[in-house]
Amino acid sequence: MARLSDTSARLRERLESLECHAFETEPMVGGPPLKQRRIAIISTAGLLKRDDRPFVLGEAGYRLLPGDLNHNEILMGHVSTNFDRSGFQQDLNVVFPIDRLRELAADGRIGSVADFHYSFMGATDPAQMAPMVEHLAPLLQSDRVDAVILAPV
């Protein structure tokens, strides 16, 4: 369904004409086997806690999502209207697969699940995210995270 041919003509035109940021380098970090990895989720669905300040138009900041949050505490504040929210409304794991990640850790297929996860609002200029990641990377490292699953929406 996310094949461009399945989207509305106007959305398809917008996506096809969007100029993507090009990078001069392609860094790629290795690491231990998956069974030993500690994994965090970073979503760009504009997820936030119920008592968080909502994302506002053009904001490049992130919100912190503790891994033990009750599902009812997680809301979505993304600006776009052009994606399905009914899946998220019925099951958080459609967008933020925290239960699936915990099951993989319990089964020994991954090492462990990070204590903290994060969310940005998508449709943000990547250059604006660079300083945010500079702030975020030490937080991930202090949580002993050595791999991140990035989840768009």
Place this chain on the structure above:
Amino acid sequence: MGGLAHYLEEAGIATTQISLCRLHTEQMRPPRALWVPFEFGRPFGPPNNAAFQTRVLMSALQLLTFDVGPVLTDFPEDEPATLGEQMGWACPINISRPHRTLTGGAAIAAALTEEIAQFTPWYDLAVKSRGRTTVGVSGLDLPEIATLFGAMFDDPLPSSPVPTLALADVIRLAAEDLKAYYIEAASAQPGEAGSRQLSEWFWRATRAADTLKRMKERCLNSNDESLKIVGAVLLVPYAQAG
């Protein structure tokens, strides 16, 4: 998403990602990506299908074994059709047809409030069965949203009811709360409606959707630049904007 991957890898943290738009991923060349053929908004597939979601997640995580790339692979499965998509689905609540003849904020708010009340039992059931609701991002309750949306049709425009947010941000967030309320209620009804069925029903049959379409016009005709942006692209999806 590709930008986040790049900056995190530069900082020494390995990444793997879901790709919903293969074209953009091909252009941005993140180190590891799994393209999935699912609808936008559903990066890990269908709701309430743990086995399927786990297959997606594991397929993405297994890309971490690559340390030379970029690697872009395709997930081989489509989302299974819901019962409603196989058998057809119709909302069993017979709501009043939307009409554009109402004028004045009080009348529009009253009509919206009346329609909202018709869905309360199904919304309450949804919250009880799921143990959660995604309504609440605006900080307003449903009666307050109906009042605010009605006031959008009066002159002058109302001030923001949330002191820390501009009116444009509150309108956008309240619109999402209103839609979430209806879709959560409708998806709790029998028949397991699919995402497109829920969306088509909401935008075709409800007074709430009619109100949002009229607010789009109102925002576009306002003198507030932020409201103009909200009206242009952030209230009604492209597929429903005509």
